[in-house]
Amino acid sequence: xxxxxxxxxxxxxxxxxxxxxxxxxxxxxxxSDIAKSARVADGTIYLYFRNKEDILVSLFDEVMAEHVxxxxxxxxxxxxxxxxxxxxxxxxxxxxxxxxxxxxxxxVELRQSTKFMERFTAGxxxxxxxxxxxxxxxxxxxxxxxxxxxxxxATKAFFGALDEMVTSWILSPKHYNLVSQxxxxxxxxxxxxxxxEKEERTQRALAAVGRGRR
Amino acid sequence: xxxxxxxxxxxxxxxxxxxxxxxxxxxxxxxSDIAKSARVADGTIYLYFRNKEDILVSLFDEVMAEHVxxxxxxxxxxxxxxxxxxxxxxxxxxxxxxxxxxxxxxxVELRQSTKFMERFTAGxxxxxxxxxxxxxxxxxxxxxxxxxxxxxxATKAFFGALDEMVTSWILSPKHYNLVSQxxxxxxxxxxxxxxxEKEERTQRALAAVGRGRR
Amino acid sequence: xxxxxxxxxxxxxxxxxxxxxxxxxxxxxxxSDIAKSARVADGTIYLYFRNKEDILVSLFDEVMAEHVxxxxxxxxxxxxxxxxxxxxxxxxxxxxxxxxxxxxxxxVELRQSTKFMERFTAGxxxxxxxxxxxxxxxxxxxxxxxxxxxxxxATKAFFGALDEMVTSWILSPKHYNLVSQxxxxxxxxxxxxxxxEKEERTQRALAAVGRGRR
Amino acid sequence: xxxxxxxxxxxxxxxxxxxxxxxxxxxxxxxSDIAKSARVADGTIYLYFRNKEDILVSLFDEVMAEHVxxxxxxxxxxxxxxxxxxxxxxxxxxxxxxxxxxxxxxxVELRQSTKFMERFTAGxxxxxxxxxxxxxxxxxxxxxxxxxxxxxxATKAFFGALDEMVTSWILSPKHYNLVSQxxxxxxxxxxxxxxxEKEERTQRALAAVGRGRR
DNA sequence: AATGAATGAGAGTTCATTCAT
DNA sequence: AATGAATGAACTCTCATTCAT
Numbered sequence: 001x002x003x004x005x006x007x008x009x010x011x012x013x014x015x016x017x018x019x020x021x022x023x024x025x026x027x028x029x030x031x032s033d034i035a036k037s038a039r040v041a042d043g044t045i046y047l048y049f050r051n052k053e054d055i056l057v058s059l060f061d062e063v064m065a066e067h068v069x070x071x072x073x074x075x076x077x078x079x080x081x082x083x084x085x086x087x088x089x090x091x092x093x094x095x096x097x098x099x100x101x102x103x104x105x106x107x108v109e110l111r112q113s114t115k116f117m118e119r120f121t122a123g124x125x126x127x128x129x130x131x132x133x134x135x136x137x138x139x140x141x142x143x144x145x146x147x148x149x150x151x152x153x154a155t156k157a158f159f160g161a162l163d164e165m166v167t168s169w170i171l172s173p174k175h176y177n178l179v180s181q182x183x184x185x186x187x188x189x190x191x192x193x194x195x196x197e198k199e200e201r202t203q204r205a206l207a208a209v210g211r212g213r214r
Numbered sequence: 215x216x217x218x219x220x221x222x223x224x225x226x227x228x229x230x231x232x233x234x235x236x237x238x239x240x241x242x243x244x245x246s247d248i249a250k251s252a253r254v255a256d257g258t259i260y261l262y263f264r265n266k267e268d269i270l271v272s273l274f275d276e277v278m279a280e281h282v283x284x285x286x287x288x289x290x291x292x293x294x295x296x297x298x299x300x301x302x303x304x305x306x307x308x309x310x311x312x313x314x315x316x317x318x319x320x321x322v323e324l325r326q327s328t329k330f331m332e333r334f335t336a337g338x339x340x341x342x343x344x345x346x347x348x349x350x351x352x353x354x355x356x357x358x359x360x361x362x363x364x365x366x367x368a369t370k371a372f373f374g375a376l377d378e379m380v381t382s383w384i385l386s387p388k389h390y391n392l393v394s395q396x397x398x399x400x401x402x403x404x405x406x407x408x409x410x411e412k413e414e415r416t417q418r419a420l421a422a423v424g425r426g427r428r
Numbered sequence: 429x430x431x432x433x434x435x436x437x438x439x440x441x442x443x444x445x446x447x448x449x450x451x452x453x454x455x456x457x458x459x460s461d462i463a464k465s466a467r468v469a470d471g472t473i474y475l476y477f478r479n480k481e482d483i484l485v486s487l488f489d490e491v492m493a494e495h496v497x498x499x500x501x502x503x504x505x506x507x508x509x510x511x512x513x514x515x516x517x518x519x520x521x522x523x524x525x526x527x528x529x530x531x532x533x534x535x536v537e538l539r540q541s542t543k544f545m546e547r548f549t550a551g552x553x554x555x556x557x558x559x560x561x562x563x564x565x566x567x568x569x570x571x572x573x574x575x576x577x578x579x580x581x582a583t584k585a586f587f588g589a590l591d592e593m594v595t596s597w598i599l600s601p602k603h604y605n606l607v608s609q610x611x612x613x614x615x616x617x618x619x620x621x622x623x624x625e626k627e628e629r630t631q632r633a634l635a636a637v638g639r640g641r642r
Numbered sequence: 643x644x645x646x647x648x649x650x651x652x653x654x655x656x657x658x659x660x661x662x663x664x665x666x667x668x669x670x671x672x673x674s675d676i677a678k679s680a681r682v683a684d685g686t687i688y689l690y691f692r693n694k695e696d697i698l699v700s701l702f703d704e705v706m707a708e709h710v711x712x713x714x715x716x717x718x719x720x721x722x723x724x725x726x727x728x729x730x731x732x733x734x735x736x737x738x739x740x741x742x743x744x745x746x747x748x749x750v751e752l753r754q755s756t757k758f759m760e761r762f763t764a765g766x767x768x769x770x771x772x773x774x775x776x777x778x779x780x781x782x783x784x785x786x787x788x789x790x791x792x793x794x795x796a797t798k799a800f801f802g803a804l805d806e807m808v809t810s811w812i813l814s815p816k817h818y819n820l821v822s823q824x825x826x827x828x829x830x831x832x833x834x835x836x837x838x839e840k841e842e843r844t845q846r847a848l849a850a851v852g853r854g855r856r
Numbered sequence: 857a858a859t860g861a862a863t864g865a866g867a868g869t870t871c872a873t874t875c876a877t
Numbered sequence: 878a879a880t881g882a883a884t885g886a887a888c889t890c891t892c893a894t895t896c897a898t
Contacts, residue, residue, distance in 0.1 A: 005857070006857095025326065025327040025328070025329070027241045027326075027327075028327070030891090030892060030893085031892075031893060031894080032860095032892080032893090035860095040858080040859090041858060041859040041860055042859080042860060042861095042893090042894085043858070043859055043860065043861095043894085043895080043896080044857080044858055044859070044860095045894095046893095046894070046895080047857070047858075051893075051894075052893065052894095082408070104328060108325055108326075108327065108328055108331060109327075111321075111322055111325050112239065112241075112322070112326060113239040113241075113242070113322060113323075114236075114239070114318060114322055114384070114385070115239070117322060117381075117385055118385055121385045136407070139407070139408075143409060144408060144409060145407050145408060145409055146405070146407060146408070146409050146410075147409070149398075149402065149407060150398060153379075153395060153398050153399065153402065154402060154407055156375070156378045156379060156382050157375035157378065157379075157399060157402050157403070158407075159378055160374040160375040160376070160377055160378025160379070160381075161370070161371035161374040161375055162374070163374055163377075163378060164370045164371065164373055164374025164375075164377060165367075165370060165371075165374070167331075167374075168370050170328070171328070171331060171332060171335045181367060184363075184364060184367050185367065185371060188363065188367065188368060188371055188403075188406070189371075189402075189406065189407055190406045190407050190408040191360070191406040191408060192402070192403060192404045192405040192406030192407075193350070193353070193359050193360060193363060193368055193372075193403055193404055193406075194296070194353075194358065194359060194360070194404040194405060195357060195358060195359055195360050195361070218877090218881090218882075219881090219882065219883095220882095223882095244866090244867065244868085245867075245868060245869080246867080246868090249885095254883080254884090255883060255884040255885055256868090256869085256884085256885065256886095257869085257870075257871080257883070257884055257885065257886095258882080258883055258884070258885095259869095260868095260869070260870080261882070261883075265868075265869080266867095266868070266869095432860090432861075432898090433860090433861065433862095434861095437861095450756075453754065453755035453756070453757070455669045455754075455755075456755065458887090458888065458889085459888080459889060459890080460888085460889090463864095468862080468863090469862060469863045469864055470863085470864065470865095470889090470890085471862070471863055471864065471865095471890085471891080471892080472861080472862055472863070472864095473890095474889095474890065474891080475861070475862075479889080479890075480889070480890095510836070532756060535753075536753055536754070536755060536756055536759060537755075539750055539753050540667065540669075540750075540754060541667040541669075541670070541750065541751075542664075542667070542746060542750055542812070542813070543667070545750060545809075545813055546813055549813045564835070567835070567836075571837060572836060572837060573835050573836060573837055574833070574835060574836070574837050575837070577826075577830065577835060578826060581807075581823060581826050581827065581830065582830060582835055584803070584806045584807060584810050585803035585806065585807075585827060585830050585831070586835075587806055588802040588803040588804070588805055588806025588807070588809075589798070589799035589802040589803055590802070591802055591805075591806060592798045592799065592801055592802025592805060593795075593798060593799075593802070595759075595802075596798050598756070599756070599759055599760055599763045609795060612791075612792060612795050613795065613799060616791065616795065616796060616799050616831075616834070617799070617830075617834060617835055618834045618835050618836040619788070619834040619836060620830070620831060620832045620833040620834030620835075621778070621781070621787050621788060621791060621796055621800075621831055621832050621834075622724070622781075622786060622787060622788070622832040622833060622834075623785060623786060623787055623788045623789070624788075647878065648878095672870090672871060672872085673871075673872060673873080674871075674872090674881095677881095682879080682880090683879060683880040683881055684872090684873085684880080684881060684882095685873085685874075685875080685879070685880055685881065685882095686878080686879055686880070686881095687873095688872095688873070688874080689878065689879075693872075693873075694872065694873095
């Protein structure tokens with residue numbers, strides 16, 4: 001008897017794929033590894049996905065669809081560019097910080113080739129960056145953010161900083177909490193690394209004293 | 215004496231590898247493609263490299279060795295944390311912005327797998343991040359930089375921002391000048407995206423006027 | 429159920445391997461030759477055997493398992509060391525004399541390397557020689573065989589003689605019947621090449637006469 | 643300056659080849675291994691030998707030429723078929739028992755393929771077997787050996803027995819003296835394994851007593 | 857729909873041989 | 878004569894995909 005294609009089986013395959021891709025890498029992973037991990041036959045994979053690449057692509061698409069939707073949801077009630085950036089950062093770091101395997105796939109395996117990357121850049125990532133960009137625009141509109149400042153560049157810098165937090169976290173043997181970096185990153189992005197003039201004056205004085213003592 | 219092993223041939227192979235890896239990706243590149251592009255026989259590759267992976271690793275090691283050495287040189291005469299960060303950013307973006315193929319290999323192909331990435335993270339990248347970290351420490355020491363501010367986090371954010379500039383440049387069809395982004399990135403990193411209080415007040419007033427007019 | 433792995437296919441591969449190894453030698457034989465001869469795809473070979481060497485080893489193991497089992501069977505009803513040796517010799521020469529390709533594989537290809545030989549010596553060949561050794565021991569026990577006489581040495585000599593019959597038969601262009609050499613070999617092994625004293629006397633006399641005539 | 647081809651270098655290569663072939667097998671041995679072991683450049687090998695196979699063939703030819711010549715020498719002063727067989731056996735076992743590597747090459751590597759074997763069988767081995775055959779013929783002529791007895795078969799049996807002594811010795815981890823097996827092998831070949839009638843009677847009696855006692 | 861045996865193209869690597877020096 | 882870098886043909890094995898059951 002023909003059982004019907006279950007969405008449950010599909011997501012079992014995707015879950016298995018995350019695990020296997022994370023452990024062995026996209027090229028190192030065999031389709032049969034994924035099948036075994038999902039407890040289906042090799043051929044069954046091809047009832048749900050066109051080919052190996054399609055598994056990876058579907059993985060990204062589906063996770064991102066949910067991620068962006070939820071992100072929009074969270075953003076809805078939040079006012080102010082700064083607060084909104086914090087929401088984005090927390091959302092981003094929560095997703096990946098909560099699932100190391102998924103993080104590995106997103107930070108490493110999805111960047112296999114320019115082919116993949118172009119695909120993503122043109123798709124979800126575009127949307128994702130657009131959200132950030134809009135918040136920044138909003139901030140510039142209401143005077144919260146500096147009016148000089150390329151919106152594009154700021155968007156990339158913000159995303160790049162977040163992205164590096166994740167990559168660094170993946171590669172670190174320590175299992176620290178990733179979400180807790182959201183606030184400091186946003187703070188740095190907003191205030192910058194330089195001391196304010198007032199702070200700077202104080203600091204210099206202290207430094208001078210320090211030098212004097214020695 | 216027989217025809218002697220020339221270092222020239224070795225670097226011809228490495229140059230060819232950059233080209234081929236950039237166009238086809240590491241896994242998509244065949245050793246024979248590299249050989250053909252370097253105008254040597256397939257077997258000759260193996261006189262200079264242990265295997266395909268060794269080509270990629272050597273590529274990275276040798277480019278980085280030179281890059282870091284030159285970077286140290288440039289940094290020598292420069293005083294002040296802010297100026298030094300600018301030197302680093304320009305140096306970074308100049309290297310990759312000057313050779314798209316190399317940039318692709320560094321941004322994409324070298325991040326094939328956690329295996330590779332761990333290797334790099336433990337090696338040159340460590341050194342590279344250490345240089346940035348030292349500059350930030352220095353800036354905190356002399357009061358230029360905010361004393362609160364995790365040095366580690368700031369280092370990652372700065373590197374992440376630069377890294378994203380390069381990745382974005384690679385994927386963009388436009389051929390803009392990458393180095394010109396050094397100053398804005400450093401400025402953003404130092405001053406932050408937020409308007410200063412004074413600026414903010416002005417901005418808000420202007421914004422109010424704007425709203426009033428409509 | 430998918431097409432099931434048939435033992436028939438496995439033995440088709442083994443049969444093909446015998447043919448191909450015999451004609452081209454183990455190293456000269458390509459796996460694809462065997463595949464073609466067995467009418468399966470190259471990859472199919474690897475569903476049944478770990479690698480090329482495993483084909484050769486399995487070949488030997490399986491043929492020997494059957495050969496030794498059948499030999500034990502035949503030996504069961506036979507009484508007397510001399511008769512038993514004859515059974516062994518006939519059994520040995522029948523196996524190889526009935527399949528020239530198999531004989532080539534056993535006499536030549538399986539002796540490729542000390543690695544192979546040690547493997548075999550430690551395995552089936554050991555068992556095989558043990559059977560001969562037991563028969564000789566039995567013969568010594570019941571007074572049929574000379575009590576002085578190293579059992580080990582006699583075993584090797586008997587096996588060596590049989591072995592050389594096969595090798596010689598393989599290399600000969602003539603297609604004579606190998607089994608018919610069983611009786612003479614056993615006879616030689618038992619009685620020796622020397623004339624008995626009585627025979628010797630007669631022979632000498634005849635010889636003398638012969639000389640006298642010339 | 644062109645140094646002249648020295649026969650010393652040639653034999654250095656052959657000696658190296660014996661070692662390398664014995665350790666790695668003919669196919670496992672790389673020409674460069676032999677070159678390194680002989681302390682010459684890879685290319686130099688080809689000034690003395692046509693190709694890899696020619697090294698093996700030359701090895702066999704040259705060792706056999708000397709072996710057969712020396713064998714003829716030794717045989718010269720010896721009278722009587724039995725004594726002559728002993729000389730042959732001792733000579734054979736002395737050559738190979740004195741140089742394990744050479745023995746491995748002769749027993750194993752030279753039997754790589756029917757191609758090799760046919761070559762040898764048609765050449766030196768032919769001569770070698772002919773010597774044995776002649777001695778047997780002589781023994782039959784003077785009444786020492788049984789007149790019924792195929793000369794060919796007896797020759798093969800004798801050679802086969804000797805050959806097996808060597809093979810067995812190679813594969814044994816024990817380092818026993820091979821030459822000491824010459825006399826027992828010849829004895830077995832001449833007298834046979836069976837007890838003489840007189841012996842047999844005595845043995846049976848003893849055996850009966852033995853049974854009675856239990 | 858599910859299975860998993862079968863397929864066969866494909867690629868990294870080795871190494872005997874050549875030949876410029 | 879000697880060298881050893883260079884060559885490139887050759888071959889095993891893997892694995893994504895197909896398809897008979």
